[in-house]
Every structure is written in C-alpha cells, then in structure tokens.
Amino acid sequence: MSIIKGSAWAYGANIDTDALAPIGSYSGADNIEAGAVHCLRDMDPGFAKGVKEGDIFVATDNLGIGSSREAAPLFLRTLGIRCVVAKSFARIFYRNCFNIGLPALVCPNAAEIAKGDTLAIDTSTGEIVDETQGTTFRCQPIPDHLMSIVDEGGLMPYLEKKLAKSA
Amino acid sequence: MAQTLAEKIIANAAGLDSVAPGEIVTCQVDLAMMHDSAGPRMAGRKLDELGVPVWDLDKLVVITDHYINDDNPEHNGVQKHAYDWVMSHGIKNFIKEQGICHIVLPEGGHVKPGMFIVGGDSHSVTGGAFGTIMVGIGATEMTGVLATGEIWVRVPETVKVDITGNLKPGVSAKDVILKLCGDHGIMGFNYQALEYGGEAVSAMSVEERMTLANMAAELGAKAGYCEPDEKTEAVLTKWGATGIDIQTWRSDPDASYAKTVTVSGDALSPQVAAPSSPENAAPVEAHQGTKLDQAYLGACTGAKLDDLRMAAQVLKGRKVQSGFKFMISPSSLSMQEEARADGTLQILEDAGGVILPMGCSGCIGIGPARLEENAVGISSTNRNFVGRAGPKSSKLFLASPYTVAASAIKGAIADPREFL
Ligand code: SF4
Numbered sequence: 001m002s003i004i005k006g007s008a009w010a011y012g013a014n015i016d017t018d019a020l021a022p023i024g025s026y027s028g029a030d031n032i033e034a035g036a037v038h039c040l041r042d043m044d045p046g047f048a049k050g051v052k053e054g055d056i057f058v059a060t061d062n063l064g065i066g067s068s069r070e071a072a073p074l075f076l077r078t079l080g081i082r083c084v085v086a087k088s089f090a091r092i093f094y095r096n097c098f099n100i101g102l103p104a105l106v107c108p109n110a111a112e113i114a115k116g117d118t119l120a121i122d123t124s125t126g127e128i129v130d131e132t133q134g135t136t137f138r139c140q141p142i143p144d145h146l147m148s149i150v151d152e153g154g155l156m157p158y159l160e161k162k163l164a165k166s167a
Numbered sequence: 168m169a170q171t172l173a174e175k176i177i178a179n180a181a182g183l184d185s186v187a188p189g190e191i192v193t194c195q196v197d198l199a200m201m202h203d204s205a206g207p208r209m210a211g212r213k214l215d216e217l218g219v220p221v222w223d224l225d226k227l228v229v230i231t232d233h234y235i236n237d238d239n240p241e242h243n244g245v246q247k248h249a250y251d252w253v254m255s256h257g258i259k260n261f262i263k264e265q266g267i268c269h270i271v272l273p274e275g276g277h278v279k280p281g282m283f284i285v286g287g288d289s290h291s292v293t294g295g296a297f298g299t300i301m302v303g304i305g306a307t308e309m310t311g312v313l314a315t316g317e318i319w320v321r322v323p324e325t326v327k328v329d330i331t332g333n334l335k336p337g338v339s340a341k342d343v344i345l346k347l348c349g350d351h352g353i354m355g356f357n358y359q360a361l362e363y364g365g366e367a368v369s370a371m372s373v374e375e376r377m378t379l380a381n382m383a384a385e386l387g388a389k390a391g392y393c394e395p396d397e398k399t400e401a402v403l404t405k406w407g408a409t410g411i412d413i414q415t416w417r418s419d420p421d422a423s424y425a426k427t428v429t430v431s432g433d434a435l436s437p438q439v440a441a442p443s444s445p446e447n448a449a450p451v452e453a454h455q456g457t458k459l460d461q462a463y464l465g466a467c468t469g470a471k472l473d474d475l476r477m478a479a480q481v482l483k484g485r486k487v488q489s490g491f492k493f494m495i496s497p498s499s500l501s502m503q504e505e506a507r508a509d510g511t512l513q514i515l516e517d518a519g520g521v522i523l524p525m526g527c528s529g530c531i532g533i534g535p536a537r538l539e540e541n542a543v544g545i546s547s548t549n550r551n552f553v554g555r556a557g558p559k560s561s562k563l564f565l566a567s568p569y570t571v572a573a574s575a576i577k578g579a580i581a582d583p584r585e586f587l
Contacts, residue, residue, distance in 0.1 A: 014353065069426065156310070163314065
C-alpha cells in the first residue's frame with residue numbers, strides 16, 4: 001500500500017455539509033469542478049485557494065454532519081485532498097468518502113495535528129507520521145471490507161470489477 | 168437471542184437469524200427511494216456508466232421534490248433529466264411533484280413495518296416512524312444499491328429513548344426532539360439506532376412520530392424508529408399499504424439496549440434552537456421577545472397535516488403582526504388538500520399567512536422563503552446551519568409549529584401556551 005504524503009489542513013469540530021458544499025454552489029454531477037471553489041467559503045476562504053494536490057484534511061469531532069450530499073467529500077477530493085482524518089465522522093459522510101475513493105481515518109489524536117504539518121499516512125496500517133512534530137499517531141485501521149473499496153479507488157471501480165466478474 | 172427491532176430487521180434483510188451490534192453484514196434492501204437532487208442526475212447517471220439495469224423495478228421509488236416549483240433554468244434542467252431518466256429506464260414508481268419524499272413515500276403505500284429501506288437523503292430516517300429501518304445514503308452508494316440491491320451495514324447499537332408521561336398543551340414531538348438535541352448534542356447518537364417509546368409516544372399521532380424519526384438525523388443516528396401499533400396500521404392502510412404486520416416487528420421484551428435516555432413529557436416546555444445548530448435548544452423563555460423578520464412552516468419535519476393544524480390552533484381568530492412575513496409550504500399535496508378541505512389553510516390565510524407551493528424550497532433556501540441578508544427567521548424545519556436557508560449573514564431559529572405560529576403573531580419569539 002502506498003503512503004499518502006502531504007500538508008495538513010487542520011480544523012475543529014462539527015464541520016457540516018452546508019459548509020463543505022454550500023447549496024447553490026453546484027448542480028449535479030457536471031459542476032463539481034466549478035463548485036469546489038466554494039468549499040468552506042464561509043469558514044475559511046483561504047482553503048479552496050490554498051489547497052494543493054496531495055494535501056490532507058484534518059478535523060476533530062463529527063466531520064461531515066448534515067446532509068447526504070456527496071459533493072461534500074467530492075469537493076475535497078477535487079481540490080486535491082487525498083485523505084481525510086478526523087476524531088469522529090458523521091456516518092453518511094464517512095461512507096461517501098470511501099465510495100468516491102477518498103480514504104477516511106478515525107484518529108483519536110486528530111486535534112494534535114496542526115495546520116501545515118507534513119503528514120505521511122499509511123492507510124493500510126492506519127499510522128500517521130507527523131514529520132513536522134516528529135510524532136506518530138495511530139488511527140483505527142480501516143475495516144477490511146472498506147479496504148477493498150479503497151484499493152480499487154472507490155465504489156464505482158469496485159462495482160465495475162464485481163459486475164464484470166459475475167457477468 | 169432476544170433482539171431489538173433494529174436488529175431483527177437487519178438480521179432479516181441479511182438472511183440471518185440474529186445479528187449483534189458491531190457486526191458487518193450485507194443486507195438485501197426491501198425498498199430504495201431517491202429524489203431529484205441525488206437520484207437520476209447522480210446515482211442514475213452512474214448506473215448508466217456501469218451499464219447495468221436497475222436491480223428490481225418493483226423496489227425503487229423515484230420522487231421529485233427538491234428543485235421544483237421555481238423558474239430557475241438549472242432546476243428545470245434537473246427536472247427534465249429526472250423525467251427522461253425515469254421514462255428511459257422503465258421506472259414503475261415515479262412520484263412527480265406530489266410533496267416531499269419522506270412524506271409521499273409512505274403516502275404512496277410503499278412503506279410497511281419490518282422493511283429495510285435505503286433513501287438517498289439524510290432525513291430518510293423518517294421512515295422509521297412506521298416500524299422500519301430506513302437509512303440515508305449518498306449517491307454513489309445508491310448506485311451500488313441500484314446495480315445490486317445490496318448494501319453493507321454495520322449493525323448499530325440500539326438506544327432506548329423513553330418519553331414518559333403526557334405532553335402538555337402547546338408541546339409537541341418537535342419539542343421532544345429539540346430537547347434531545349439540546350441534551351445530547353447534534354452527534355449524540357452517532358452510528359446508533361434510536362428506539363422511541365414510552366407513554367407519550369404511544370399517545371402521539373403517527374405524523375408526530377414522523378417528526379421524532381425525521382430528526383434522528385440531527386442526533387447523528389443511523390436510524391430512529393417507533394414500534395408499530397394499531398395507529399401505524401390504520402394510517403398505512405389508509406395510504407394503501409397491504410400485508411402490514413404489527414405483531415412480528417417489535418423489540419423482544421428482554422432485548423438489550425446500549426443505554427436508555429429519558430425525556431419527561433410532563434415537564435417538557437416548548438423548545439427553541441438558536442442559530443446555527445439544532446443542539447442550541449433551550450426552553451422558549453430563553454429567547455422570548457427576540458425580534459424576527461419571518462416565520463416559516465415547512466419541510467418534511469414541520470408542515471404535515473398535524474403541524475398545520477397545530478399552527479391553526481394558535482392562529483384561529485388571530486392575525487400575524489402587520490407586515491410580518493409568514494409563509495407555509497405544506498409537506499405534501501394531499502396533506503395540503505386535506506388542510507384545505509377541513510378549513511385549516513383558511514385559518515392560516517385569514518391570519519395573514521401565505522401558502523407557498525409544497526416542496527423542500529424554504530428548507531434549503533430556495534424560493535420566497537429564502538432568508539435575506541441579515542434577516543432573522545423562525546422555522547419548523549430541521550436544520551439551521553449557517554448558509555442553509557439563506558446567506559451567511561442570516562439567522563434561523565428552529566421551533567415547533569405551535570411556537571412558529573405564536574411568534575408570527577408577535578413578530579418576535581413567543582410562547583405558544585399564551586394562545587392556547
Ligand atoms: S424538506 Fe428539507 S430536510 Fe426535508 S427532504 Fe427537503 S431539503 Fe431535506
């Protein structure tokens with residue numbers, strides 16, 4: 001399993017789907033690219049502009065509370081985020097992350113990660129090395145059945161393979 | 168093994184005799200519901216990418232309710248796509264612009280106790296009011312269900328929510344659920360299933376139970392349900408469901424729960440949730456007198472027939488403050504018609520209320536009920552996150568239909584018990 005290495009964007013608790021994907025910022029599957037620039041516009045206008053390919057999104061409790069809209073993790077992925085780490089997740093958001101091919105890690109120490117820290121994450125073991133702080137954080141390992149979706153890059157490629165096999 | 172209703176339904180859907188919390192199982196879904204926002208235009212397109220048909224046309228219901236009743240060209244495009252997709256895929260159950268999905272799904276006779284249902288919307292939990300387990304999922308996950316009819320489920324712990332005693336006049340299910348949000352926080356029951364029961368729930372109408380189930384989403388729960396009883400059977404029969412079994416689909420008397428939380432119905436007063444989270448709930452006294460610009464009765468939570476009647480009880484023979492914006496968007500067309508027939512809507516209109524087309528609209532800041540810059544509103548909907556019902560500068564309080572109506576009279580947050 002490859003290591004995801006990038007710079008952390010660290011936030012607090014209760015980041016909801018209206019903050020991640022404001023209503024009216026997108027309409028349907030075609031507009032994700034255009035909509036993503038609105039991600040967190042009310043909370044941190046610098047985020048969408050500053051985030052780079054390979055960066056890591058970090059939050060504390062209840063990341064992704066609110067609606068079932070998949071635009072929330074899709075915007076993060078579109079902006080370049082490759083992994084999300086949180087102390088706890090809202091369940092639909094958590095599932096949506098894996099489904100769109102964005103690994104989500106439950107990390108009890110997420111609050112200790114600071115903005116701008118360089119992180120190296122091994123999704124297969126759930127180990128986060130914070131290179132800036134020189135510390136290692138342990139996450140709950142991703143359950144096996146979700147790991148198989150991560151390995152395929154999301155639910156769509158996973159389904160394609162599964163359906164091809166059964167055909 | 169003794170099981171809760173949640174465990175029984177999941178075990179049945181997984182083809183097992185029993186399941187235990189924490190176990191991950193694969194369930195066959197009995198019913199899938201998707202709406203215009205995340206349905207055809209997202210999950211539908213993805214299914215087409217996979218190039219496979221819908222797994223079972225009898226088990227899918229497509230509903231248009233989100234982007235309707237306005238002349239925004241983009242929204243019209245969403246409707247056209249939904250319609251074309253439904254037609255080209257031979258969808259048997261299509262409910263076009265009849266009301267909000269969580270209401271018209273059971274109204275269409277599609278729901279009955281014991282079902283394991285998925286819905287492409289976070290408030291899908293509303294279906295739990297009828298003794299089902301109904302969970303919300305995202306669009307890609309829905310694609311998986313459309314293609315295979317299956318979904319993985321982590322068996323939730325069940326929490327018993329005991330609502331004791333009797334609710335007092337002017338206090339409703341909405342106050343119970345806001346109290347729970349205030350006491351336990353907006354993610355207080357993350358991943359868990361809530362079983363609402365107790366004397367107050369038995370006494371409640373099925374529509375009131377829908378309000379409890381609906382806002383299980385605001386407690387982070389995976390599902391929120393009530394055990395079905397004769398009232399459930401009567402309502403579902405009226406709506407055309409058949410083969411309703413209210414005996415089997417109950418929790419075993421000796422089932423074990425992760426914990427029990429209690430709300431005292433006798434002691435409960437009207438609740439108001441301050442901006443910008445349902446968990447900012449407090450007794451109405453805490454905000455009494457706060458000046459408002461508008462009041463809204465709407466959404467899947469707060470404009471059902473019973474909700475409209477509660478508001479009418481407060482407003483009968485009274486007027487909303489002059490110049491005050493009071494808008495009502497009934498939860499479904501049939502409920503709107505019933506409220507028209509029994510005089511409820513007339514009372515609301517005579518008081519100065521404006522009836523808007525039914526649908527999600529104001530709940531997601533679409534249409535005339537959208538809050539303006541810096542405006543302060545009160546609403547019977549379920550969420551008041553920043554930016555949901557209007558711009559960032561606007562503020563929204565959440566309350567029961569009684570309290571929304573009373574506040575419309577005063578143009579400021581008011582205690583409905585004054586008017587009852
Ligand atoms: S009324 Fe609001 S909460 Fe209910 S389904 Fe529509 S958008 Fe969602």
